Amino acid sequence: MKRQFAVIGLGRFGGSVCCALIEQGMEVLAIDQDEARVNKYRDLVTHAVVADATDEQALKHLGIRNFEHVIIAIGDNIQASILTTLILDELGVEHITVKAQNDYHEKVLTKIGAERIVHPERDMGVRLAHHLLSKNVLDYLELSDKHSIIEIIASTKMSGKTLMKLDVRAKFGCNVMAIKRGREIIVSPQATQLIKEEDILIVIGADEDIKRFEHEMFDE
Structure with a gap:
């Protein structure tokens, strides 16, 4: 049985979420007040409707409480x-993910029932900054305020050495979770x-430990 998701707000972020979920074979209900946006995704998602998500009766009519997960991707209207x-929390929706505009918005959302908060613009900015500051960093994922995962290209300092020789865990407190080598993982x-x-290392650790790891192993 396919998992069911509802996405409220069909801007760039909400639309991208819809496309990704559909590509994974999920059922998706897309909701927006803008008819043009709804029409844009009508042939892509399972169902697309024009509705005001701040209208509790409208959400009840759509059976929103029956959806496993609802993603609120509303743009600038905090x-x-x-x-x-x-409303979704009071209706008993089990999993609610919300796009936040800022830290204050996040604090309020957390207190009123949001299970997960995302900052797509901020997160992309952080990832881009890490990529720009180090030619070796391919990707960066913040796990919490203090821990992250990075994808980083092995340097000449690492080439020809074993993980035991590099002793990344003991020296830096980081763990190499996986290695990408061409198509092999x-x-x-x-x-x-x-x-x-040119191996790609997937490394997890505290932000300060990762910084020390980068500085020691990649600064020529």
């Missing part, structure tokens, strides 16, 4: 985002695993 979150690599230049 008031509508907060009110919609509150080595998951949970052994200590005897030899690193080759």
